[in-house]
Amino acid sequence: MRVLVGMSGGVDSSVCAYLLKKQGYEVIGATMxxxxxxxxxxxxxxxxxxxxxxxxxxxxxxxxxxxxxxxxAKNVAKKLGIDFHVIDCSNDYEDIVINYFKNEYxxxxxxxxxxxxxxxxxxxxxxKLAKKAGIExxxxxxxxxxxxxxENGRYILKRGINPKKDQSYxxxxxxxxxxxxxxxxxxxxxxxEIREIARENGFEVADKxxxxxxxxxxxxxxxxxxxxxxNIVDINGNVLGRHNGFWNYTIGQRKGIGIAAAxxxxxxxxxxxxxxxxxxxxxxxxxxxxxxxxxxxxxxDKLNGPLKCEVKIRSSQEPKEAIIKPLENNKTEVEFTLMQxxxxxxxSAVFYKDDTVLGGGIIExxx
Numbered sequence: 001m002r003v004l005v006g007m008s009g010g011v012d013s014s015v016c017a018y019l020l021k022k023q024g025y026e027v028i029g030a031t032m033x034x035x036x037x038x039x040x041x042x043x044x045x046x047x048x049x050x051x052x053x054x055x056x057x058x059x060x061x062x063x064x065x066x067x068x069x070x071x072x073a074k075n076v077a078k079k080l081g082i083d084f085h086v087i088d089c090s091n092d093y094e095d096i097v098i099n100y101f102k103n104e105y106x107x108x109x110x111x112x113x114x115x116x117x118x119x120x121x122x123x124x125x126x127x128k129l130a131k132k133a134g135i136e137x138x139x140x141x142x143x144x145x146x147x148x149x150x151e152n153g154r155y156i157l158k159r160g161i162n163p164k165k166d167q168s169y170x171x172x173x174x175x176x177x178x179x180x181x182x183x184x185x186x187x188x189x190x191x192x193e194i195r196e197i198a199r200e201n202g203f204e205v206a207d208k209x210x211x212x213x214x215x216x217x218x219x220x221x222x223x224x225x226x227x228x229x230x231n232i233v234d235i236n237g238n239v240l241g242r243h244n245g246f247w248n249y250t251i252g253q254r255k256g257i258g259i260a261a262a263x264x265x266x267x268x269x270x271x272x273x274x275x276x277x278x279x280x281x282x283x284x285x286x287x288x289x290x291x292x293x294x295x296x297x298x299x300x301d302k303l304n305g306p307l308k309c310e311v312k313i314r315s316s317q318e319p320k321e322a323i324i325k326p327l328e329n330n331k332t333e334v335e336f337t338l339m340q341x342x343x344x345x346x347x348s349a350v351f352y353k354d355d356t357v358l359g360g361g362i363i364e365x366x367x
């Protein structure tokens with residue numbers, strides 16, 4: 001069986017290719033390019049260079065120095081004795097991921113570009129363009145720490161065995177077709193085990209730092225929004241200070257608000273229409289629940305009634321106990337057992353039952 005492995009030049013995808021070859025698959029490596037030649041990318045690179053931030057931008061998905069990652073992936077492919085290709089996905093990446101990122105931020109929402117990219121680019125455009133380029137393969141593989149199993153006539157996404165590194169949150173939106181085509185061999189390993197395998201096999205990327213974010217620079221460089229003065233207000237509408245644009249803040253933010261208070265203040269809400277940033281003390285910033293839209297389910301056909309499960313509302317946290325209830329128009333209500341830290345509209349809410357991903361959706365509103 002021929003397997004196309006998405007190789008980013010990092011340790012995870014490199015070991016993914018190694019493990020699959022060791023298991024007897026015919027492995028082909030390919031690196032997905034996301035940095036293009038349009039005016040957007042040219043202007044962004046100019047901003048990075050002008051600020052002297054070239055060395056700080058490495059280690060992110062959006063980076064003008066992809067040639068370093070391509071070279072690293074190419075070297076691993078050569079060491080493994082596998083074919084290697086470079087697939088330019090930058091036009092689609094800009095049209096889908098970058099524009100989504102900009103639009104969400106300017107609406108006062110908090111986007112999740114990694115979820116968007118996985119659903120549309122990495123597991124969509126990337127393998128399709130590879131096939132269009134004449135690369136023949138039966139399965140597609142990535143270095144994600146998650147597991148895919150076939151149970152009761154459907155493909156089920158499960159958490160990786162290492163909770164600290166589990167990446168199933170970012171993959172909840174994959175369709176049955178995408179899951180059926182995908183292999184994720186790293187889901188049965190810890191990060192430490194993967195690095196040790198890389199060292200044992202002499203991979204130069206064995207100790208390469210993990211990618212930390214979608215973009216390591218100033219988000220304003222991407223948004224290209226002009227400063228717009230507005231008010232920072234409390235939950236009663238009292239003006240506490242001023243700001244230069246609501247898009248410079250994120251829900252739950254505590255540091256950098258610039259308001260002196262008796263206790264720490266948290267960003268509770270961003271109001272696009274009035275350009276207001278609403279802040280509150282911790283006890284007034286908590287949320288009990290949310291409404292998710294564009295909900296998809298994979299482990300079950302649909303949600304027929306209230307279901308007790310665990311829900312993850314940000315990638316860095318453990319799932320929290322909640323009751324999820326079906327609503328009309330492909331929406332789901334989530335009511336948590338315990339109050340939660342400020343929940344960001346625009347992020348993903350992912351539903352779990354033990355180690356199984358039931359599904360998930362985009363946070364539309366909170367209460």
